[in-house]
Every structure is written in C-alpha cells, then in structure tokens.
Amino acid sequence: MFFSTIALYWSFAYDLDRSDFPKLFTLYVALFFLSFKLIQLLKTRFWLLAGAALTFRVIFIFALPTLSQDFYRFIWDGRILANGINPYLSTPDLLMENAHFGSISQAKELVSGMGSLSASNFTNYPPVNQFIFAISGWLSEQNIFSSVVIFRLFILLADFGILLYGRKLLKSLNLPEHQIFWFILNPFVIIECFGNLHFESVMGFFIILTFYLLQKQKWIFAAFVLGISVSVKLLPLMFLPLFxxxxxxxxxxxxxxxxxxxxxxxxxxxxxxxxxNWTKLLGFYAVVLLTVILSFLPFYNSAFLSNFSESVGLWFQKFEFNASIYYIIRWIGFQVKGYNIIADAGKILPMITLLIILGLSVFSKNKSLKSLILSFLFTICAYFLLSTTVHPWYIVTPLLLSVFTKYRFPIVWSFMAILSYSAYANPTFQENLWLVAIEYLVVIGFLLAEIYFPKQLRFSLLS
Structure with missing residues (x-):
C-alpha cells in the first residue's frame, strides 16, 4: 500500500498534464483511498505516519507545480524585491516596458508563465509572503527550479510545525492525536500546498500556533503570531470579531x-x-493590528494602498470560479437583469458574510478554545459558500480547522474540490457547472447530515 501510494504520487508529480482530467481524477481518488486506509490501519503509529507524510512530500521536490502557475508570480515578486523594487507599486506588464526589465533574470519566461491575468494586475500577496519570495530571489536569482525548492522548504517547515503543534493542541483538547493526519496525510494538502506551492499551510501553521498559545494563556504572543498569519494571507482578519x-x-x-x-x-x-475583559480583548486586537501594520510599513507609500486594495477588490467584483451560492445568484441576475451582476453581488455578499461573523461573535459561546475553533470553521465556510471565487486550495484552511472539531464535511470537501480542475480540460477553461453543482450538493448535504443526524453519521473510521 505504501509503495503503491508512492507510485501514484510520482505519476501525479512527473507524468500528468492538468488538461487530462480523467487521469487527474483517477489518480486523486486512488490516493485519497490509500491515504484513508493508511490512517485507518496505522493511526496508533504516529511517527510511522509522519514518516509517510514526509516521504510523499519529498517525491515532489524535483517537480515543477502541475496544477497551478501562481509560482511564477511568486518568483517574480521575490526577484524584483531582491532588486530593490517595491512589488506593490507596479504590475509585471508595466515593469516589462521600462528599464527595470533588464535587471530581472528570466523576466520574459516568468511573465509568460504567470499568464496575462496575473501579469496585468498588482500583487495581492501580504508582506510575510513577500519576505519568503524575496529569500528565494536573493538565493536563486537565475534558476526557476531552485526558487521552487526554496518555497517548498518553507512549506515543509510549516507542515512539520502543524504536525507538532497540532498534535499538542489535540492532546490538550482531549481529542485523538491521529486526527492531525486528516490534514498532514491528506492528498489534497500534499498536492495543493507542497506540490502546487500554495502558502495556505504556512498561514495555517501560525493559526494553529495561535490556538496553542491561547491554550497556554499566552495571549500577547498569540496575538503577535495571529498578526503574522494575517501577513501571510489576509484571511485571518475575518476571525478577529470571534474573540x-x-x-x-x-x-x-x-x-x-x-x-x-x-x-x-x-x-x-x-x-x-x-x-x-475589555482591557485584554482590546490589547489582543492592538497587538494583532500593530503586527500587521509594522509588516506592511516597509512597503508603504502614497500608491500602495490604492494598488493593493484594487488587487484585493478584483477577487470580489471581477473574478468568478467554483462558486456555489453566487452562481445561483448570477443565474437569477441573468434572468432578471439580462447580464452578469457580479459587480453588485461582489459588494453585497461580503456584507452578508460580515453579518454572519458578527452573529457568531455575539450569539456563540466562544469562551472555550473548542467553541472558538468551531466558530472559526463555520465563519470561513460561510465566507467561501458566499464567495465569487473558491480556488480548490482555499479549502486547506477549513480542512485544518475541522481536525480540532467533530465535523468531517471539510474532508469531504477536500475530496470533492478536485472536480473544479475539470475546467482545465477545456481550452477556454470553461467550468462544467454540473460538476460544480455535484461538488457543493455533496458537501452541503454531508454538512446538514452531520448537523441533524450526527448519531447516524458517526463513522468510526473518521474518528
């Protein structure tokens, strides 16, 4: 079983074209099944499973990402920062038109690789991400492959941190420690984070470390670490009211x-x-926000805020992919208005999400860490269900949070999310909305079953 899993990961890393969706899906289903069996059979052998998780990641070390081209933008941002250029102040297309183009090694290859959409927009990656990109730019100025390896080392450290602190947190919450492997050994995480170089697991490590520090009643350090997680990805900002x-x-x-x-x-x-305790609460918020502000400070100038907010705003009012509730709203908009209402929906849906967050903040208990983590989980799931764009790697965060709760629907979501890659089988990247509908019907159906029929849905294999 172990060697079969290695062979499948090898095929995924070195012998897969993302346009070949039948092969991609078949490999993924087989990997998910074998990983499930490994955890089921070896859940009492913690370090044996940890060794398997490391082995499966190492397979990808010599492979360029298969399913995502975002890493080209990461390398670009890192190299221009290493050349003393603020990455927030210009788009790759604009830099290619001026004198700075000559100082960036492999510039044409990087811009071509990232695609026209990324090249024509300002970067939306926060400072800690930019710091990681810059290290790659300093250490690997002329080699794309070396830059990829450097990124993977950071992600590997984050995954190892999640393994260690996640295990400690599970113990302190009186939960089975093997549950951490529903994240660490999940093919979805190995492929999307380590394979495709998405930094959700780096953000996730700082979130888990925040929980661990809160459990140890070290709230100042916890606030500082949460601030760092925001500076990896802005997403944790939405969790602040829940405290x-x-x-x-x-x-x-x-x-x-x-x-x-x-x-x-x-x-x-x-x-x-x-x-x-308002003094402690406001102090916590102050440390978080101060950490975030200080991380952005080296990049600040008069154009920074407009460029960065413009880039972030595009995800709400311009882009659409693998959405659920929004696609229903979009269809209604076409029937009523006769055109795509994403510009309006992109303003209203975040406000609904905010109301949900405020409701969870006021009406949920959230006095224990278990209750707080549960509120985190439902907050981020509500956000994604109302979003116009849900790339598959976004599910990494709810998957990680679910490890510390009784809910398993994010595991189902991590399996079903692979259906979104069917869009790459189409030359125009057109989504198959039937597959999108199947994905969300299964996920939401499983969630409702867990809420209303928990006893009937108690799978010992997932506990």
Whole structure:
C-alpha cells in the first residue's frame, strides 16, 4: 500500500498534464483511498505516519507545480524585491516596458508563465509572503527550479510545525492525536500546498500556533503570531470579531442570569458582554493590528494602498470560479437583469458574510478554545459558500480547522474540490457547472447530515 501510494504520487508529480482530467481524477481518488486506509490501519503509529507524510512530500521536490502557475508570480515578486523594487507599486506588464526589465533574470519566461491575468494586475500577496519570495530571489536569482525548492522548504517547515503543534493542541483538547493526519496525510494538502506551492499551510501553521498559545494563556504572543498569519494571507482578519467572548470571566451566562434575575435573550447577551475583559480583548486586537501594520510599513507609500486594495477588490467584483451560492445568484441576475451582476453581488455578499461573523461573535459561546475553533470553521465556510471565487486550495484552511472539531464535511470537501480542475480540460477553461453543482450538493448535504443526524453519521473510521 505504501509503495503503491508512492507510485501514484510520482505519476501525479512527473507524468500528468492538468488538461487530462480523467487521469487527474483517477489518480486523486486512488490516493485519497490509500491515504484513508493508511490512517485507518496505522493511526496508533504516529511517527510511522509522519514518516509517510514526509516521504510523499519529498517525491515532489524535483517537480515543477502541475496544477497551478501562481509560482511564477511568486518568483517574480521575490526577484524584483531582491532588486530593490517595491512589488506593490507596479504590475509585471508595466515593469516589462521600462528599464527595470533588464535587471530581472528570466523576466520574459516568468511573465509568460504567470499568464496575462496575473501579469496585468498588482500583487495581492501580504508582506510575510513577500519576505519568503524575496529569500528565494536573493538565493536563486537565475534558476526557476531552485526558487521552487526554496518555497517548498518553507512549506515543509510549516507542515512539520502543524504536525507538532497540532498534535499538542489535540492532546490538550482531549481529542485523538491521529486526527492531525486528516490534514498532514491528506492528498489534497500534499498536492495543493507542497506540490502546487500554495502558502495556505504556512498561514495555517501560525493559526494553529495561535490556538496553542491561547491554550497556554499566552495571549500577547498569540496575538503577535495571529498578526503574522494575517501577513501571510489576509484571511485571518475575518476571525478577529470571534474573540469577543473568549476574553471573559468564563463564568456561565446562566449563573449570571440567575444571580441577576435576568430572563430575556437580550439580557443574556448583555450579561455576556459585561463579563468580557475589555482591557485584554482590546490589547489582543492592538497587538494583532500593530503586527500587521509594522509588516506592511516597509512597503508603504502614497500608491500602495490604492494598488493593493484594487488587487484585493478584483477577487470580489471581477473574478468568478467554483462558486456555489453566487452562481445561483448570477443565474437569477441573468434572468432578471439580462447580464452578469457580479459587480453588485461582489459588494453585497461580503456584507452578508460580515453579518454572519458578527452573529457568531455575539450569539456563540466562544469562551472555550473548542467553541472558538468551531466558530472559526463555520465563519470561513460561510465566507467561501458566499464567495465569487473558491480556488480548490482555499479549502486547506477549513480542512485544518475541522481536525480540532467533530465535523468531517471539510474532508469531504477536500475530496470533492478536485472536480473544479475539470475546467482545465477545456481550452477556454470553461467550468462544467454540473460538476460544480455535484461538488457543493455533496458537501452541503454531508454538512446538514452531520448537523441533524450526527448519531447516524458517526463513522468510526473518521474518528
């Protein structure tokens, strides 16, 4: 079984064209099944599974990413930063037209590799990501392959950190430690993060380290680490409101209600808010935001904010891929308006997400770490279900969070997300909306089953 898995990963890394979707899907299904069996059979052999996870990653070390071309942009940003050029101030297309073009090694190859869409837009990668890119630019100025290896070393360190601190966190939460392998040994994570060079696992490491530090009641260090995670990917910013009740007296709201004679639901909320340690909460927020601001400070000038916000805004109002609820809204828009309403939907859907986050912040308990992690999970899932663009590697974060909860639908999502790659089988990258519908019907169906029929859906193999 172990050697069969190695052979399949080898084929995935070195003998796969992303346009060959039948082969891609077949390899992925086989890898998912074999990984499932490995965890099932060896879940008491922690370090044996850890060794398998390392072996499967090492297979990719000599391969260029198969399913994504984003790494060309990473190398580009790193090389221009290594040449003293602020990556936030110009697009690759514009730099190619001026004198700076000559100082960037393999510039034409990098711009061609990243594609016209990336080359015509400003970078949207935060400072810690840029720092990693820059290290690659300094150490590997003229070799694309060497740059890829450097990126993989960072991701490998992050994965190893998730393994160690994830195991410690599971123990402290009285959860089975082998559950961490539903992330570490998941083919989805190995392929998307280590294989395709997406840095969600680097962000994920800092999120897990934040949880671990909070469990140890080291909230200042936890805030600093959470700030670093934001500077890897902006995504963790949405989690900040969820800490509202975490820094509280921990006293049971029912006791407060009983002591004060309060009965109305609004009174429960008020009682909860009064129990919040506002000094610690605001201090936590201050450390997080200060860390983020300081990380951006070296890149700041008058054009930075407009360029960066323009780039981030494109994901909400211009791009669409593998969406769920948005595609239904888009269809309704075509029936009613006669055109694509993404510009309007891209403004409204984030506001709905914000209301959901605020609702979870106010109405969820979130006083224990388990409850907080659960709120993180449902927040990010709500965000993705309402997003206009959901690239498959985005699912890495809910998958990681689910390891520390009783929910397994993100594991199902990590399996179903491979269907989105069917778009590459089409020369025009046209999505098969039937496959998109199947993906989300299965995922949402499994989620609802876990919520409403948990006893009937208790799979011992996933526990």
């Amino acid at each position: 509202l009740k975490f820094f509280s007296s921990k006293k049971n709201p029912s006791e407060i209600i009983q002591n004060r004679g309060l009965t109305a639901p609004i009174s429960i909320i008020i009682a909860d808010l009064k129990s919040v």
